[in-house]
Amino acid sequence: MPGYLLVGIAALALGLALAVWSLPLRGPGPRRTVANLRLGMPVGVRTRGPAAGEEQGRSGLGALARRVLPVTAARRLERLHAHAGSPPGWSVDRLLGVKLVLPLVGALLGLVFGWAAPGPLPVLVGLVAVVVGFFLPELLLHSRAQERGAQIALELADLLDQVTISVEAGLSFDAAVARAGRNRQTPLGEELRRTHQDMQLGQSRRQAYEALIRRTGAAELEKFVRAVIQADAYGVPIADVLRSQAVEARLKRRQQAEEKAMQIPTKVVFPLVLLILPVMFIVLLGPAVIDVLGSLD
Numbered sequence: 001m002p003g004y005l006l007v008g009i010a011a012l013a014l015g016l017a018l019a020v021w022s023l024p025l026r027g028p029g030p031r032r033t034v035a036n037l038r039l040g041m042p043v044g045v046r047t048r049g050p051a052a053g054e055e056q057g058r059s060g061l062g063a064l065a066r067r068v069l070p071v072t073a074a075r076r077l078e079r080l081h082a083h084a085g086s087p088p089g090w091s092v093d094r095l096l097g098v099k100l101v102l103p104l105v106g107a108l109l110g111l112v113f114g115w116a117a118p119g120p121l122p123v124l125v126g127l128v129a130v131v132v133g134f135f136l137p138e139l140l141l142h143s144r145a146q147e148r149g150a151q152i153a154l155e156l157a158d159l160l161d162q163v164t165i166s167v168e169a170g171l172s173f174d175a176a177v178a179r180a181g182r183n184r185q186t187p188l189g190e191e192l193r194r195t196h197q198d199m200q201l202g203q204s205r206r207q208a209y210e211a212l213i214r215r216t217g218a219a220e221l222e223k224f225v226r227a228v229i230q231a232d233a234y235g236v237p238i239a240d241v242l243r244s245q246a247v248e249a250r251l252k253r254r255q256q257a258e259e260k261a262m263q264i265p266t267k268v269v270f271p272l273v274l275l276i277l278p279v280m281f282i283v284l285l286g287p288a289v290i291d292v293l294g295s296l297d
Contacts, residue, residue, distance in 0.1 A: 062093025065100040073099070080138060083145035083217040085187055095137040102133025145217065152188045153220040157253050159188060160224070160246035164239065173228075173238045174199065191216055205232055220249065 066074055077099070078092050110126015159180055166176035174196065181192030191212055198208040209225045216222075224245050231241040 061097035061100065062091075065093070065096035068100060069096060077137060077141070079214075079217075080141035080145055082215045083148070084141045085144070085148050085190070087144070090141075095141070099134060099137050102136060103130040106130040106133045148187050149216065149218040151186065152191070152216060152218045154253065155184070155186055155188050156220050156224065157246060157249035159184070159192075160242055160249055164242040164246055167239050167242060173242075174205070188221075205229075220252065224249070 074092070074096060077095055081087075081090070081092050081095070084090075106129025107126060110122060110129060114122035114126065116122075162180045162183075163173070163176045166179060167173055171179065177192055178196040181189045181196060183189070184192070194215070195208045195212045198211060199205060203211070206229050209229060213222045213225055227241050227245055228238070230236070231238055
């Protein structure tokens with residue numbers, strides 16, 4: 001086997017091993033509750049006790065990545081991590097380690113292939129691998145955050161109806177939100193439980209709901225939260241605000257459904273022209289073409 005091939009295989013194996021080591025291999029541990037309390041905190045804010053002790057338990061690769069990479073990269077990754085729901089085991093340190101390892105692996109593979117086959121193509125492939133490896137954690141978290149935001153927007157109208165009914169039946173707004181959060185094993189229910197937990201720990205309603213906006217990044221939920229904060233500040237009846245927000249959320253969801261329905265004909269054109277029509281032409285015109293060719297012979 002050629003020497004450069006052995007070097008390439010060894011480099012690929014080393015990169016995969018480091019990436020697997022950096023990625024989550026375990027589920028939520030005993031510190032999951034403490035970590036949940038710290039969701040949405042800005043970078044640099046640390047609490048006392050076990051949460052602050054996690055700094056010492058940080059992996060060496062994650063600590064190295066925090067020292068090497070810019071602070072803005074860590075902040076952006078933590079923000080996306082919160083928007084994605086802080087997936088269990090996908091710690092920011094592990095993702096920073098992956099962000100540091102994958103570009104090195106891409107550069108190493110580019111050097112190996114460039115040495116084996118000199119030319120501009122291996123260099124271009126190596127540069128693409130470095131760029132993709134550097135931004136891969138952000139791309140994964142951004143995709144998951146978009147899915148989570150879509151789920152939150154989809155169930156917001158039903159949640160507002162439930163909270164409105166509970167408030168009109170005599171429950172306070174906070175109790176109605178806590179009840180709706182307990183009844184929903186969804187991303188929105190999880191965030192509402194976290195918000196209620198924050199208020200139980202001493203935060204004001206405004207602080208807890210502003211933290212909710214920072215964690216989710218969902219525009220529809222932010223609009224509802226801003227309306228609730230303004231109603232709380234100006235003394236507007238919360239039931240009226242909830243009723244108007246529920247009607248607007250349902251109208252928004254209906255408009256989004258109509259927009260997606262109107263996009264279907266455009267999306268069907270390319271599969272129809274490239275895949276379905278050629279097959280139909282072959283099935284319908286194939287026998288006639290064969291008969292014509294046979295008669296010419």
